[in-house]
Amino acid sequence: MTVQSEEVLSITGLHFAYNGGDPVLDNVNLTARRGDYIAILGPNGGGKTTLIKCLLGMLTPQRGSVRVFGKPPKEALGRIGYVPQYATAREAFPITVLDVVLMGAMNGSSTIFTSGWKRGKGNAEKALHALQLVGMEGREKLTLRQLSGGQRQRVIVARALMGDPDLLLLDEPTANIDPQGKFCFYEFLASLPGHITTIVVSHDLSITASAFTGIAIVNRTLLYNRGNTLTEGQLAMLYGTHEPSCPMGTFISTVSSMFPTMTNLQPYKPHAGQQPQQPAPGPEDNA
Numbered sequence: 001m002t003v004q005s006e007e008v009l010s011i012t013g014l015h016f017a018y019n020g021g022d023p024v025l026d027n028v029n030l031t032a033r034r035g036d037y038i039a040i041l042g043p044n045g046g047g048k049t050t051l052i053k054c055l056l057g058m059l060t061p062q063r064g065s066v067r068v069f070g071k072p073p074k075e076a077l078g079r080i081g082y083v084p085q086y087a088t089a090r091e092a093f094p095i096t097v098l099d100v101v102l103m104g105a106m107n108g109s110s111t112i113f114t115s116g117w118k119r120g121k122g123n124a125e126k127a128l129h130a131l132q133l134v135g136m137e138g139r140e141k142l143t144l145r146q147l148s149g150g151q152r153q154r155v156i157v158a159r160a161l162m163g164d165p166d167l168l169l170l171d172e173p174t175a176n177i178d179p180q181g182k183f184c185f186y187e188f189l190a191s192l193p194g195h196i197t198t199i200v201v202s203h204d205l206s207i208t209a210s211a212f213t214g215i216a217i218v219n220r221t222l223l224y225n226r227g228n229t230l231t232e233g234q235l236a237m238l239y240g241t242h243e244p245s246c247p248m249g250t251f252i253s254t255v256s257s258m259f260p261t262m263t264n265l266q267p268y269k270p271h272a273g274q275q276p277q278q279p280a281p282g283p284e285d286n287a
């Protein structure tokens with residue numbers, strides 16, 4: 001019998017519309033388990049950031065359920081590390097790498113000017129450990145302007161790690177990184193401690209597929225794949241229906257060439273008693 005790892009995230013039948021308008025997300029279902037590393041891909045305006053905001057409890061869906069570690073998102077925030085879109089610190093600001101990471105030790109009520117982020121010995125040691133985890137040890141005294149774009153992003157991830165997250169959400173983390181740096185960054189995320197579930201949102205299809213345990217495509221609704229195939233017909237149906245302005249040909253051919261081994265993508269229905277088809281899952285690969 002396969003032992004299932006902890007369910008970290010469960011989205012069922014989620015429906016969200018801004019201000020009573022057309023739905024931005026409609027009947028979205030997604031499950032993530034401990035240690036999963038999932039990419040949520042989709043075109044601009046497809047609803048990726050909206051989905052992340054629902055996961056953080058910043059937006060409340062009109063229908064459906066979102067559970068993080070079995071709880072409403074706001075009750076699980078202490079276990080979530082969030083790297084928002086445009087999370088770049090101003091490189092000209094004379095702040096050290098260590099100070100940026102220490103900001104992650106602020107609790108909800110503190111600010112940069114209150115005690116929450118002070119360089120207590122425990123916090124400093126923790127920050128150095130976080131920098132080690134992101135491969136930035138020895139650079140704590142540098143200022144941000146002395147780092148590359150990819151290194152800066154690693155520092156921002158280290159900041160998110162200060163809260164000891166079990167779930168890490170990153171919204172477009174490689175927007176300002178060159179192609180090689182992007183590749184390294186996504187590989188690096190795969191190397192984070194195995195208990196961390198990582199969810200990365202991107203409209204960038206040049207990201208590497210190999211590191212991920214799952215790919216979700218979102219454009220109003222969502223298709224979820226775990227090691228299966230993405231067919232052109234299914235993508236065309238998804239993007240053609242909901243995003244007529246999307247450059248379909250480019251998108252489909254890019255995705256198809258990125259995931260040549262995938263077969264049989266299906267809408268993911270975690271609570272319908274139906275499991276997606278999988279090629280010989282390992283003990284942890286069972287969502």
Ligand SMILES: Nc1ncnc2c1ncn2[C@@H]1O[C@H](COP(=O)(O)OP(=O)(O)OP(=O)(O)O)[C@@H](O)[C@H]1O
Pocket residue numbers: 018024042043044045046047048049050051202203
């Ligand atoms: N606060 C808001 N009020 C009204 N509509 C919004 C709001 N935020 C986003 N939208 C709309 O919701 C849709 C989805 O936006 P969202 O930011 O979730 O997309 P996205 O997939 O993250 O896009 P991108 O890749 O460009 O960041 C878009 O049509 C957008 O205009």
